[in-house]
Amino acid sequence: MGAPLGAEDTLFGTLDFSGDNDWFKVHLTAGDDYVFTLRGVDSNQGTLPDPVLKLYNTDGASLIQTNDTRLDGLRDCEIIYHATSTGTYYITAGAANDSDTGNYALAVGEPPDTNTTGKTGATTLQLYTPVADIIGTPTDVDWFKINLTAGH
Numbered sequence: 442m443g444a445p446l447g448a449e450d451t452l453f454g455t456l457d458f459s460g461d462n463d464w465f466k467v468h469l470t471a472g473d474d475y476v477f478t479l480r481g482v483d484s485n486q487g488t489l490p491d492p493v494l495k496l497y498n499t500d501g502a503s504l505i506q507t508n509d510t511r512l513d514g515l516r517d518c519e520i521i522y523h524a525t526s527t528g529t530y531y532i533t534a535g536a537a538n539d540s541d542t543g544n545y546a547l548a549v550g551e552p553p554d555t556n557t558t559g560k561t562g563a564t565t566l567q568l569y570t571p572v573a574d575i576i577g578t579p580t581d582v583d584w585f586k587i588n589l590t591a592g593h
Contacts, residue, residue: 451548454534456489458542462535467549469524476521476552479534481545483515489543493535494518499528521552559584 454463469475477496481489496505505522516537524530534547552574563584566572574583 491537
């Protein structure tokens with residue numbers, strides 16, 4: 442088991458051999474939102490070609506979420522998770538191709554909530570470009586806008 446992760450931590454690790462998976466534990470608080478990122482060669486934060494990040498619940502057996510592709514097209518991983526219970530959760534850092542090895546950066550933090558300022562501060566959407574954000578509270582409203590041309 443790797444070192445425990447804390448809020449706003451970044452750890453660096455290495456997958457040393459084929460089939461290697463590094464396990465980390467992290468304490469999450471019910472009702473809080475977290476973002477976990479695993480970066481490798483695509484973001485110049487390691488040599489791991491195609492990282493895979495998995496989040497397990499407090500019993501360590503049940504897979505809660507896995508993600509091996511970010512919305513921006515990089516092969517780095519990102520999981521945004523809303524904790525439903527307080528306790529110790531587990532994260533694994535691995536490779537999409539189990540034979541891949543290399544080093545990586547694993548980070549945990551709070552997800553940004555950037556679209557809360559109403560119509561005047563709305564984020565402009567671009568066609569065919571995904572946007573990710575978080576609903577931070579039960580009353581949070583995120584605002585987006587798009588410029589359209591009549592007749593198209």
